[in-house]
Amino acid sequence: MKKLRTRGTTPELKEEQMDHIVKTLFPAHTNSIARPTPPIAEEQIEPFTVDELLKAAKTLKRKKAPGPDNIPSEVLKVIAENRPQILLDMYNACITSGTFPDTWKVQRLVLISKGKGDPLTPSAYRPLCMLDTTGKLLEKIYDEIFHLDMPEDTTIVGYADDIVAVITARNTEYAQRKLTQERWTAEERGRWTARLLPNLVAWSTRKHGDLDYYVTQMLTGHGYFAAFLYSIGKRKVARCIYGDAEIDSAEHTIFQCEKFGPARICLEEVVGIITPENIITKMIDSEAAWKLIAGFVENILRAKKPDLDETAG
Structure with a gap:
């Protein structure tokens, strides 16, 4: 708090000035895709318990500014200790319906002046965003349950x-x-990753092989693949840009795409036929194979990136 007190006070700003600063600090993302979650049948889940609620409530920090609902953490602690069923009914309704209320995603924004720079520019402020403590408590219950x-x-x-x-x-x-x-x-x-990594112990205890940007794309399926870029609104179609598949996934690019057939043949002459089910095993079993396969993945993705950029999709 002492550090905050030493900062300059936020000057009076006109509405259009404030609007410009907020929009610059928090740009809108027009390509976000809503993924509705279907309701979860009650028999599929266990409801939260009083013990889980109380344990999570104890982790709430005191003397913290609340969110838009103006309910401080101290009040939630009292409710959890004296009338826990009120909160449990609400939180269990959330997990049963598979929802996280939109109102708990809304933040109260406070702009703190850095005390330097032009006060009319966004860079002169440090934004402080505060969420409703009621939503934070639900997140903490989840954290307690899934924490290892x-x-x-x-x-x-x-x-x-x-x-x-x-x-x-x-x-x-x-x-x-x-x-x-x-x-x-x-x-x-993560079923694609499960095909590649059927044995987690072998993967986690391997003696060689560092992950890089390109191998990570292969493992996750997130990267220079038209199907993935289509799913996040970056491309209009999921087709392969080289015209040999309707769905250009990581599997297609690395294991099937005719564009990279010659390079794939050269690799397989050394390490044997590669498939999603055996490629990681080959990489783990031999450091030389790891380097060859990782190099193959990097080379084809590097070659593919400019071709993706040049096509409108």
Whole structure:
């Protein structure tokens, strides 16, 4: 708080000046795609418990500015301790319906002057955004439920926000216990990655091979692939730009596209036939194979990028 007090006070700004500053600091994203979540049947999930609510409520920090609803964390703590069912009914309705209320996504914005620069320019301010504490408490309950207590020598590596994390640790038995093969196989998201990485323990304990920008694209399916770019509104069609497939996915580009057939043949003459089911195994088994396959992936994606940029899609 002392640091905030030393900053210059925010000057009086006209409405159009304030509007310009806010729009510059928070540009609109017109290509976002709404993905509605279907309701979840009650028998598929376990409702939140009082213990989970109380544990999460204890983590709420005191003396913090509230969001648009003006409900401070101290009030939620009191409700959780004395009338927990009020909050549980609300939060369990959220998970049963598969929703996170839009009102909890709205933030109260405060512009804090940096005390230097032209006060009419966006760079002169540090934005402070405050969410409703009621929504924060729901997020904390989720955090408590899905949190993995990891030893100090363990790290978690995530490849994309829709793919389960891979745990790497010196104690592989502990990592395997925390992220079992059964859970990975049953997980519905990240199925492309699951085809490439059927054995998480072998992957997390490999002795060689660093991930780079291009191998990560292959693992996630997110990158220079028309189908992915179409899904996020960056292209109008999902077709391969070289005209040999209606869906240009990571699988098509790396394993099927005729454009890269000669390079693929050269690679397979050394490492053998590559498929989504065996390519990572080949990379893990041999450091030389890792370098060759990673180089192949990098070369074709580097070659493809300017061709993607030149086509309107």
